[in-house]
Amino acid sequence: xxxxxxxxxxxxxxxxxxxxxPTALLAAGMVVLLVFFGDARVSPFVTSASRADADEITDNVxxxxxxxxxSRAHTIQxxxxxxxxxxxxxxxxxxGEKEYIEADLTIDGVYLNDVGxxxxxxxxxxxxxxxxxxxxxxxxxxxxxxxxxxxxxxxxxxxxxGGAPQxxxxxxxxxxxxxxxxxxxxxxxxxxxxxxxxxxxxxxxxGGGGGGMAQYDLSASAPEELPWLISIDEYVxxxxxxxxxxxSLRPGVDEALPLNEALSLSLMKKSGQTAENxxxxxxxxxxxxxxxxxxxENPAKDWVDTEIGGTGVAYKARAGGSFDYVxxxxxxxxxxxxxxxxxxxxxxSPVMKLLKWVNQASDKEFAEDLDKYVxxxxxxxxxxxxxxxxxxxDMAGPGNNYVLWYDLDTKKFSVLGWDFxxxxxxxATTGPDDSTSMGGGGGGMxxxVGQQNGDAPAAMPSGMPSxxxxxxxxxxxxxxxxERFLETDAFDSVYHAAYKKLYKTFFASGNAxxxxxxxxxxxxxxxxxxxxxxxxxxxxxxxxEERTSSLAKNEVITG
Numbered sequence: 001x002x003x004x005x006x007x008x009x010x011x012x013x014x015x016x017x018x019x020x021x022p023t024a025l026l027a028a029g030m031v032v033l034l035v036f037f038g039d040a041r042v043s044p045f046v047t048s049a050s051r052a053d054a055d056e057i058t059d060n061v062x063x064x065x066x067x068x069x070x071s072r073a074h075t076i077q078x079x080x081x082x083x084x085x086x087x088x089x090x091x092x093x094x095x096g097e098k099e100y101i102e103a104d105l106t107i108d109g110v111y112l113n114d115v116g117x118x119x120x121x122x123x124x125x126x127x128x129x130x131x132x133x134x135x136x137x138x139x140x141x142x143x144x145x146x147x148x149x150x151x152x153x154x155x156x157x158x159x160x161x162g163g164a165p166q167x168x169x170x171x172x173x174x175x176x177x178x179x180x181x182x183x184x185x186x187x188x189x190x191x192x193x194x195x196x197x198x199x200x201x202x203x204x205x206x207g208g209g210g211g212g213m214a215q216y217d218l219s220a221s222a223p224e225e226l227p228w229l230i231s232i233d234e235y236v237x238x239x240x241x242x243x244x245x246x247x248s249l250r251p252g253v254d255e256a257l258p259l260n261e262a263l264s265l266s267l268m269k270k271s272g273q274t275a276e277n278x279x280x281x282x283x284x285x286x287x288x289x290x291x292x293x294x295x296x297e298n299p300a301k302d303w304v305d306t307e308i309g310g311t312g313v314a315y316k317a318r319a320g321g322s323f324d325y326v327x328x329x330x331x332x333x334x335x336x337x338x339x340x341x342x343x344x345x346x347x348x349s350p351v352m353k354l355l356k357w358v359n360q361a362s363d364k365e366f367a368e369d370l371d372k373y374v375x376x377x378x379x380x381x382x383x384x385x386x387x388x389x390x391x392x393x394d395m396a397g398p399g400n401n402y403v404l405w406y407d408l409d410t411k412k413f414s415v416l417g418w419d420f421x422x423x424x425x426x427x428a429t430t431g432p433d434d435s436t437s438m439g440g441g442g443g444g445m446x447x448x449v450g451q452q453n454g455d456a457p458a459a460m461p462s463g464m465p466s467x468x469x470x471x472x473x474x475x476x477x478x479x480x481x482x483e484r485f486l487e488t489d490a491f492d493s494v495y496h497a498a499y500k501k502l503y504k505t506f507f508a509s510g511n512a513x514x515x516x517x518x519x520x521x522x523x524x525x526x527x528x529x530x531x532x533x534x535x536x537x538x539x540x541x542x543x544x545e546e547r548t549s550s551l552a553k554n555e556v557i558t559g
Contacts, residue, residue, distance in 0.1 A: 057238055057245070058237075058238030059236070060242070061110060062242060063241060064109065066242070067107070067279070068297070070280075070518075070522050074107075074279055074526065075284070076107050076282070076284070077283075078105060078117060078228075078283070079103060080102065080117070088118070092119055092125070098120070099118060102234075112232065114236055115231060115235070116230070117228050117230050118228070118229050122399070127216060128219075216256070223285045224283050224290065224293075225251070225291055227250060230246065232244065232245045243302055243305075245300065246300045247297070248298045249281075250296055251421070252421075253291045253292060253293065254292070254528055255532030257292065257528055258421045259519055260420070260424045260540055261278070262522075264420035266515040266518075267389065267512060274308055277296070279522070280522050280526035280528070281526060290527060292523060292527045292528035299416075303340075304340050310408075312409075313340075313342050313350070313408065314340040314406075315340070315404040316337065316338045316340055317337055317395070317403065318338060319398075322336050323358070323479050323481065325352070325355040325359040325360065330347060330348045337351055337404070340403070350413070351406070353373075354374075357369075357373055358373075359480060363484075366484055366488060373413060374412055375407070375413065380495045381498045381502065384495060384499040385502060387434075388551075389506070390424050390425050390428070390430060390543075390547070392425055392426060392436045393419070393425075395417075396478050396479040401420075403416040424540060424544070428546035432554060503551055507547060507548040507551065512544045516537060516540060516544065519537075520534070520536075
C-alpha cells in the first residue's frame with residue numbers, strides 16, 4: 001500500500017508553522033517598503049550618545065628612542081620590491097591615484113615588516129605628472145592629498161616656482177623680489193639654485209627656506225626625496241609605533257628642507273596650541289643614497305587621541321571640500337569632511353548644524369551667537385596665528401588645511417591647523433587685519449602675488465584657472481567662518497588681544513630666532529648639507545626679523 005502523501009502544510013518546518021504570523025507580517029512589510037520607498041535615500045545618522053571608539057591600537061611597538069625626540073638623530077630605512085614601486089608610480093602618473101605598496105620599515109633600529117607606503121601631496125607631486133598637474137593628482141596646496149585645489153588642469157603651465165609671476169612679468173619668468181620675502185628663487189641661493197627648464201620654467205629644488213609656493217623637482221629615480229605617507233597598520237591591523245599609525249615625510253631636502261614648517265610647529269607648541277610633533281630623520285630607500293627629511297605626525301585618529309585634550313570628535317577638512325551648507329543629508333558632506341575618531345558612535349550632524357548656522361545667520365545673529373557654536377577665544381588664537389606666521393594656506397586657503405574639533409562637553413567647535421609648509425610666505429609687513437588668504441587683499445596672499453613693498457596688488461598671472469578649491473566662492477581662497485569673524489567688529493577686541501599675546505610669544509620674546517637656530521642644528525645633525533641648511537635658515541631669518549620689526553610698530557601691538 002502506497003504511503004499517504006504529506007499535506008502541504010506539513011512540508012513547512014514546525015518552527016516556521018508555529019511562527020507564521022510574524023513571518024507573514026514581516027514579508028508584507030518588506031513589500032510595502034519596496035513599493036513605496038524603494039527609491040528613497042537612507043541618511044546614516046548615528047543617534048547613540050556613546051563616546052567609545054572601536055578603532056583601538058592592539059599592538060603598540062615601543063621602540064628604544066622617542067620618535068619625535070628632537071635632541072636625537074633619527075634614521076628610517078624603507079625596503080620594497082621595485083616592481084611594486086614601478087606599478088605604483090605608473091598608476092599615479094596615468095590616473096593620479098595614490099595607492100599603497102608593502103614595504104619593510106626600520107625606524108631607529110626597530111624593524112617592522114609589511115607597513116604601507118604611498119605618495120602624499122597634491123601640488124608637491126605635480127612634477128611627477130608634468131607641470132600642469134592635471135587630473136586628480138594636481139592642484140594647489142602644500143601637503144593635503146584628498147583632492148586638488150585647482151579643479152581642472154592644476155597649476156597654470158609652468159607652475160609657480162618660488163612664487164607666482166608679478167605684474168606684467170612674462171609668465172614663467174620669476175622676477176627679483178625684496179629680500180624680506182625670503183622666497184625669491186634667485187636670491188643668493190636661499191631656496192636652492194633655480195634651474196632653467198624648457199627655457200622658461202624655473203623649478204629647481206625649491207622649498208624650505210623662507211616658505212613660499214614651493215615646487216619640487218621630484219623624480220621616481222630618487223624615491224628618497226619623494227613625499228611619503230607611512231601607514232604602520234595598513235597590512236597589520238591594530239599595530240602602531242609608539243602610539244602612531246601614520247607618519248608623514250615632508251618634501252624637500254638639504255637647501256629645500258621645510259625649516260619654515262618646523263619653525264611654525266615649534267612656535268605653536270611654545271604658545272600651548274595643538275600642533276603636530278616633528279623631527280628630522282635620515283631616510284634610506286632600498287640601496288639609494290641617504291637623504292635628510294622632515295618627519296611629521298599625520299593628523300589622524302592617533303594624533304587626536306594623544307594631542308587634543310578632552311573628549312570630542314575631529315573632522316578633517318578635505319582639500320576639495322566646501323564650507324557650504326548643502327542640506328540635511330550627511331552623505332553630501334563626505335567629500336568635504338573626514339571624521340577621524342569615534343566612528344560609529346558619533347557622526348557629522350554637529351558639523352552640518354555649524355555650517356547651516358554660519359551660512360544663514362544674519363550679521364546680528366553671528367555677532368551675538370557665535371560663542372554658542374564656536375570657542376571664540378580659541379578661534380581668535382587660531383586666526384591670529386595664521387596671520388603671524390604668514391600662512392596663506394590655512395582654513396581659507398586652497399588646501400583646506402584645518403581640522404574641526406567638536407568638544408562633546410561644551411558642544412562647541414575649535415579650529416586646528418595642520419600642513420604648514422607654506423608658512424612665512426608673502427609679505428613680511430602684512431598687518432593683523434590684512435588678509436593672508438589667496439585672493440584676499442593685503443599682503444601675504446600667494447607668494448609673489450599681491451602687495452609688494454607697498455605697491456598695489458598685482459594682477460593674477462594669465463592662465464590661472466577659476467573656481468579653485470572648495471568653499472571659496474570661486475575665488476582663490478576664503479572661508480565664510482573666518483571671513484565673517486574678521487569682518488565683525490564685535491570680535492576685534494578678542495582677536496587683537498590674542499594677536500598681541502602671540503606676537504610676544506613668537507617674535508618679541510626671541511623664540512622664533514632661537515627656535516630657528518635649534519631647528520637648523522637638528523637638520524644638520526641628522527645629516528643635511530650644512531651649506532644648504534645655512535642658506536635656507538638665513539633666508540627664513542630675514543623674514544622673521546622683518547616680521548618682528550614691522551609688527552612692533554603696529555598699533556595692535558603698541559596699543
